[in-house]
Amino acid sequence: MSSPAGVDLLNPNNANAYLAENIKIYYLRNGEIEEIYNPNMDAPRNFSIISPEDTGEDFYGIAIGLNSSQLENAITYIEWSETDTDTIRANFQSGDNFTILTKAWYNDVLIFDEDIIPETLPEIIKN
Numbered sequence: 001m002s003s004p005a006g007v008d009l010l011n012p013n014n015a016n017a018y019l020a021e022n023i024k025i026y027y028l029r030n031g032e033i034e035e036i037y038n039p040n041m042d043a044p045r046n047f048s049i050i051s052p053e054d055t056g057e058d059f060y061g062i063a064i065g066l067n068s069s070q071l072e073n074a075i076t077y078i079e080w081s082e083t084d085t086d087t088i089r090a091n092f093q094s095g096d097n098f099t100i101l102t103k104a105w106y107n108d109v110l111i112f113d114e115d116i117i118p119e120t121l122p123e124i125i126k127n
Contacts (some may be wrong), residue, residue, distance in 0.1 A: 009126055010062055011059070018081065023078065024037075025047055025079075026077040026079065027069065028074075043065070050062065064088070066104070073089055074091070075088070088106055090104045090105075102114045
């Protein structure tokens with residue numbers, strides 16, 4: 001994730017970086033907003049910051065476990081800070097032993113469509 005100036009906002013060495021300890025994930029389920037936190041999991045807040053060493057790229061990434069409690073318009077909120085929250089809305093297809101992402105929107109902008117498979121992961125630019 002970067003700013004319009006090209007600053008990697010997930011790099012903890014940058015002054016305005018979003019630090020993992022401040023990021024929270026919420027799901028909208030049955031009309032209720034639920035903070036996701038499970039201290040027994042490897043990623044207790046349901047996201048992981050991925051370093052350039054792990055991605056093989058020259059930037060940091062974030063992997064987020066999306067809300068898949070419904071097949072259409074499942075909402076995940078990313079609280080970057082107390083004053084900055086973004087929304088991912090997702091559609092899924094489900095079968096006997098699988099659930100796959102079919103479409104995703106970041107703040108209402110389509111960032112993934114299974115019918116138009118991107119060659120790279122979506123890049124988010126924060127204003």
